[in-house]
Amino acid sequence: MRVGATEEPETTRAGAIAARRPAYEADLEDGVERFFEPRRAVCAWCGSGRLRERLHTTDLLQHKPGAFRLDRCLDCGHIFQNPRLNADGLEFYYRDFYDGLGEKSTAGLFAGRGATYRRRAEALLPYTGLNTNTDIDTHALDSWLDVGTGHGHFCEAAREVFPQTAFDGLDFTDGAELAEKAGRVRRGYRGSFVEVAAAVAGTYDVVSMFHYLEHSVEPAMELEAARLALRPGGYLLIEVPDAASRYSRLLGRRWLPWLQPQHLHFLPVRNLRDRLAALGFTVVAEQHAEAHDRVDLLAATWLVLDGIAPRDEVPWLARRPGRGKRAARAMVVMLGIPVLLAATILDRIIPSALIRRLGLSNAYRVVARRD
Incomplete structure (x- = not known):
């Protein structure tokens, strides 16, 4: 349910929460x-x-x-x-995370990751005959479909790497449509990839799935859809959380990539490689440290603090926390700032070579060519 803008109280967060509470109840x-x-x-x-x-x-x-x-x-x-x-559970737990109450904060988080998105796109350069040291063949990759595109911020950044490629995006939410309106994608598809793939069979030079398969109800069907959407010789670019990471055991349930209840599947890289081979793909690259997102310690620290502090007001709670509880939360967060800063520094200073050697990478990336 989206909050209307016709009445003044609905334009405030408190008004939006009040409007949503009856549905959650x-x-x-x-x-x-x-x-x-x-x-x-x-x-x-x-x-x-x-x-x-x-x-x-x-x-x-x-x-x-x-x-x-x-x-x-x-x-x-x-x-x-x-x-x-x-289906009802997925709707309930996704509601107000990527849209509604959470839309602005989530969109802002994704919008600030341009460097990460460019690195993801650059992972394809060595396998397409394109690189920054020679003349770029601008016709090598004519079309690219980003599955699970959100608001299309990856496509916007990837265009800097592949300026002549036409980027389309697909998402279950209205994010893909908003991305089209904002000019981040040529076309935004809203709906199921399995259904869309049948309509665009053999169309795309590249299909990307960045942190998408773990959200899928049936990841094997998504891989089959990718094969269908790609032309022969096209590339599939996948990045998913790596539950084999040592961080997953060191940090326990506060390892951010567990992301319950949204993440339904965690694919070991061997399983993914085997399934891709069975579908007629050749894996040309497997990356671990290169796909690592340096947030594990910071995120775990925040989840500890957030668990100690009383909750903010949300519509799935019966009543708003009192003034004392809100003050206590502010105090816990303020006292935790030095710890959060220390965790951020530790995340950033660990060398990639050590991340690789210790198996700390929280994700892996696979590039596969459809034969």
């Missing part, structure tokens, strides 16, 4: 059990029945009610949410 009236599918007895990737609990946690970011479990397959290593959220 109705959603939570019968508890959160209805948001989950039945628990699976076998691995969501390989079908093995040898499962073990990997993580049990709550929603550490929005603090919506509910508990979430990740299971790990002892045969193939795939980690998946079990029981998994159903």
